[in-house]
Amino acid sequence: MNYLTCCVTALxxxxxxxxxxxxxxxxxxxxxxxxxxxxxIGYHNQPLIAANGVYFTGEAGNEKNTQTDLFFYDFQSQQTRNLTNSSVSEFSPTLYPYDAGLSSVVVEPDGTQRLWFYPFDTSKKPQRLYDDLKPVGYHAWGAKDDMILFMLGESPLSLLQRQSINAPTKNGQ
Structure with missing residues (x-):
């Protein structure tokens, strides 16, 4: 394939x-x-273009109970599937640099927004990555074991850069 691929989100x-x-x-x-x-119909945003498709945030649920889940559009099959189908809202899908899967901001049941890992291997369970990082708005992984986060609730332009990030352990530390 020798063509340019891009995504556009229309409101x-x-x-x-x-x-x-x-x-x-x-x-x-x-x-x-x-x-x-x-x-x-519904909210679809925050596309992440990968070699095999597009990851994005999409509205799921019904008129009385909606939230956002992570979705994937496969270039080859031209099909979209819900990756998370959960009871909490996930957004900002990002390829996770330490394992095969996505990192995502999750609105936990108590309303706190934290960073989570969703493995592509569906036999593994999603896990919270860092207990101490909250409330996370957006995140991006750097090239040399660092990440930058937009943290909610502090100053209007609150960015946090965390260096020397190690792959989180099972308990999120």
Whole structure:
């Protein structure tokens, strides 16, 4: 394949609840082909393009009880699947540098936002990565065992850089 792939998220303003849609755009032979990879109902955002597809945050649930889950659109099959299907909200999917899976910000049952790991191996359970990092807004992994976090509730532009990150142990430390 010799074409450019990008994702575009569109916000649909007329709806009472913000809804958004993710589009896959392929430029091939100077022609732009645009395809929606999400429905136009509900929230779909924060796409992460990987070699095999697009990870993103999507609204799940019903009218009375909604939250966000992590989804994956597979380039080869052109199918979307819910990766987490959980009772808590997950967002900001990021490829985890220490194991095969995604790191994600999770809104835990008490409302605290922490960083979690969701393994691609579904026989393994998701786990909280760091008990002391809260409330996490967004995160990004660095190239040399570091990460940067946007922390909620402190100053309006509160960023925290943590250096010499080691792969977390089972208890999240």
């Amino acid at each position: 649909l303003l007329p709806l009472s609840v913000n809804a958004s849609q993710i589009f896959l755009a392929k430029a091939k032979d100077n022609v732009l082909q645009v395809t929606a990879i999400t429905s136009d």
